[in-house]
Amino acid sequence: MVVFTLVNSFVNAAGGHLIKSKHRSRSGQQYIVNQRHSRRQVAVNELSIGMFVAELDIPWEESPFLFQGFLLESQEDIQVVQDSCEYVYIDVVEEEWVADHGHAPAAAPRSRTRYVEKQDMAQQLSQANRTYQAAKKQVKQLLASAQMGQALDSQQAQEVVKDCVDRVMGNPNAMLWLTRLKGQDEYTAEHSVNVCLLAISLGRLLDLAPYELENLGMCGLMHDLGKMKVPPEILNKPGPLEPEEFREMARHTVYGKQLLMSRADIYPGAIDVAYSHHERLDGKGYPRGIDSHKISRFTRIVTIVDAYDAMTSDRCYKPGMSSVEALRIINRNLGTQFDADIARTFISMIGLYPPGYLLEMTNGEVGIILSSNPGFQLKPKVIMILDAAKEPQPERILNLAYSPVDDFGQPYQPQNVYRSGCFGINVGDYVHRGLRIKGFEYSLSEPEQA
CATH class of the missing domain: 1.10.3210.10 (Hypothetical protein af1432)
Structure with missing residues (x-):
């Protein structure tokens, strides 16, 4: 059984943020594990999939990224970062394992660092x-x-x-x-x-x-x-x-x-x-x-x-x-x-493009706004659902931060934002039936019982 003991947060001289202490058992030995959030500067040629980029070496508004903070999910993501920056800051969790001998003198602590894992x-x-x-x-x-x-x-x-x-x-x-x-x-x-x-x-x-x-x-x-x-x-x-x-x-x-x-x-x-x-x-x-x-x-x-x-x-x-x-x-x-x-x-x-609203592009196509972030709101991620004739099209994700183009080579540009219900689209229907999109699959529906 793992027992969590919350402690008061503080920022140390190195910028780390103590988030919690835990009692853990390993190979019969009891340990007190102090966890500390911190950020580490990493050269872009050292990046790997699964890292969470928290800061850049350039202002966010000058970057091609939608989020102020994002997970590196593919080699393509890493390449975009490498094309834009020389170094970035990665969120990590530093753990200090101290053997717990009750009231006996504490042994020297052991340390390790692991990358913060963000859920998809x-x-x-x-x-x-x-x-x-x-x-x-x-x-x-x-x-x-x-x-x-x-x-x-x-x-x-x-x-x-x-x-x-x-x-x-x-x-x-x-x-x-x-x-x-x-x-x-x-x-x-x-x-x-x-x-x-x-x-x-x-x-x-x-x-x-x-x-x-x-x-x-x-x-x-x-x-x-x-x-x-x-x-x-x-x-x-x-x-x-x-x-x-x-x-x-x-x-x-x-x-x-x-x-x-x-x-x-x-x-x-x-x-x-x-x-x-x-x-x-x-x-x-x-x-x-x-x-x-x-x-x-x-x-x-x-x-x-x-x-x-x-x-x-x-x-x-x-x-x-x-x-x-x-x-x-x-x-x-x-x-x-x-x-x-x-x-x-x-x-x-x-923001101008709040998640859950409908976004009509200048070419007439319509999508559902998936996400946006303060500070970089003009290039949301959108689930495209209607074509220029307002007919259903195969659902796909567009990240406007990457300046995608349509079938005629024209860049996608936001035109108008609409509430759910416009164009005959009820956003709730899409969400509750569970969207299935290549490269981005999720569902808000409860799984069916076997």
Whole structure:
């Protein structure tokens, strides 16, 4: 049995980052294994498949690479790096094995270095989907408990949020994909999960520690719990609310606070976020109309991602707007409704070509955006699915970072971004049936039972 003991993180003089200590047994001997993340400069002629390139010797925007950080998966990948750089920095894990003799004097430690192994997108997407579905199931249980006046299972919610944090840290693009797969009939549950995931993803870019990301995820997951106390005829009304109906809808913030305060083991910040996520920096929000000095950082984060997911979601009374439109509204309200610095980071995170949206090329072909990264957003990786006549074509991956050309020798150039549903394409259908693409195979479907 391997026992993990987490220790406080620190950065040593060499730039290494101690991530954990473990107790391991080998050949009957007990060892304490200290693991440390670090980066090592490597000449490009020393690269090999399986290494993870974390930094270049040139600015990322001057490189042909899609990701700020990528796995070398083929000799072709290595050749592209060699054509662009003289040296790069590789992520490694340094391990120090110290014999554990109880209280006896410690023997001299032994050291080794191994390269960080990154899981491929196929496995990440499959795991991400399981996490998403588990989170949605947990939210449904929380909503049902709130509606029926039962006790909330906060322990199970914390475990789900921790898994969400792990998945976001492993592959943010995989989780962002899943926030696009929305169903109008399950809006409240999916919205709560999406806000949780978007908040964690944004918190990651704001350099929050893992325990802070878990707390922030809890805030996102439970921010709308109070809606279960709003009458269904108001919550699901297919049209504009009357003034009194809006006042009742606004009370969901108060109901949420009351529900969460009934549990002693709930993270206190989640109570504040549930109560305050419709407040504005200029004091024109609700329910209290407080100004920026009384709005916490976690509330500011959830306010932004809550508004974005709500604006881009289909509702019974209106279709959702495009990602670009929603980002324009957020940008237009910087400093009044939304925290300017946090919102700018969020806009950068989502980017012009967010994963899970449809991308039409200048030649008329259409694909699904697979991935993008802050800092290098103009050349996404795309799954091409429709030809220029908007007819299905054999599915294939295009990495625009490599400047591919079409059958007429013209370079592929992005033209317009569309929401799922345009051109008769439902992104969720593609994902749930499991895409099978040469050179990039993955599925979000659960494997069939034998």
